[in-house]
Structures are given as structure tokens and as C-alpha cells.
Amino acid sequence: MNTRHHGIGMTSARTRNRMIERLRAEGVQDEVVLAAMNSVPRHIFVDEALSSRAYEDVALPIGHGQTISQPYIVARMIEILRAGRPLDRVLEVGTGRGYQAAVLGHVAREVYSVERIRPLHEQAVLCIRELGLRNVSLRYADGGLGLPDLAPFDGIIMAAAATHIPRPLLEQLAEGGRLVMPLGSQEQVLCLIERDEQGFRQTALEPVKFVPLLAGKS
Secondary structure (H helix, E strand, O other): OOOHHHOOHHHOHHHHHHHHHHHHHOOOOOHHHHHHHHHOOHHHHOOHHHHHHOOOOOOEEEEOOEEEOOHHHHHHHHHHHHOOOOEEEEEEEOOOOOHHHHHHHOOEEEEEEEEOOHHHHHHHHHHHHHHOOOOEEEEEOOHHHOOHHHOOEEEEEEOOEEOOOOHHHHHOEEEEEEEEEEEOOOOEEEEEEEEEOOEEEEEEEEEEOOOEOOOOOO
16 A cells, blocks of 8 residues: 555655645635645655655756746645636646646636656546546646637636747637746746637736746657
């Protein structure tokens, strides 16, 4: 029996609670998001050698030139995506090992997450399965294309920076929906794109640092 997610030492409930208090101090106010962050054991999504750092507010390497985002950024992006409302169907672009997808699984009815790097996709499948999250569906595909067969989405969240907003993602956003993503190359900014009957409204929020969005599968 795999007991990694029960946690010992640095991966204990107390350590996770400290992370939540730090997120509150940094300005995250959505209690639904904070409860979701508290429910997901971040240490199972990183290599065992890094598990003692899993609840620090830092991005950590997960191989293949990718990282697991720092907890603040995950909480902040999901808080913006939710905007205090229930989320029905959400698309995540850039699964990595599945941490953000797992958190989303606690706040949305259905989560679909796309990863273009096969080994990361396979690791994410194992992590999500270990947590028993039946409402999280993972796909190995080019995330910039979205999942047109499952659109529209009332929330889209992107864990990689693009120089422009991928057109397929705009087309797959439901009216009243919100897309949260980093934009830029050297200088990146977290952006919110909202869709209403008039079209799309874009708001720049805060500086961020993400790996770049790449096309195709690997």
C-alpha cells in the first residue's frame, strides 16, 4: 500500500497548514481555494529528494525542463479563475505532474488537463489516480490547441507562458468564462481574459515567471 500521501515529517498536516497561513498572509482570500490547497499533498508531485521543500513557496523542477509552480501562483490563478463562483468545466493547459489539476479537482465539477510531454503526462496519471480524483481527466496532447471536442469551458488556466493568446483557447471559452494565463517572453505578466456577449476583455494583473508554451507533442 502506498502511504506517501499520509505524510511524515516535512510533509505533515502541520507543514501544509503553515503553507495555507502563508498564502493567507500573501493575500489569497478564497477559502474554497485555500481548502483545496490544504487537501492536496504537494510532496507526491515532486521527486522524493525534494519532498522536504514541497510546502515552501517556490517552484520546483519536475524534469524535462519543466517546474511545479509555487503554491502562491497556483492559489492566485485558481482564485482569479473562480472569482467567487462555482466552476463547472475547466481546461488546464500544461499538466506537468498534475498538482494544479488536483487542486482544481477540489474546486470544479469537471477538470480536463492537457500535457505535451509524455513522461510527465504518465506521472500525472499515477498521481491523480493515487488521490482518487475521478473528476480529473488527463490528456496527452498539444495544449495550445485546447480540447475542442469538450468545449466550451467556463474556466481555462494555462501553466506556460505564450507570446499571444492561442486562438483555439479563446474559441473554446464559454460566454461568461474566464481564461487565466501568463503572457510574454522575457517579461511575463499574468493576464485575465473574460468573454461576454461583446467579445473579449483582457486585464494585466501581476508579473510572473513561467516556462514557455511549446507546440506539438514530445
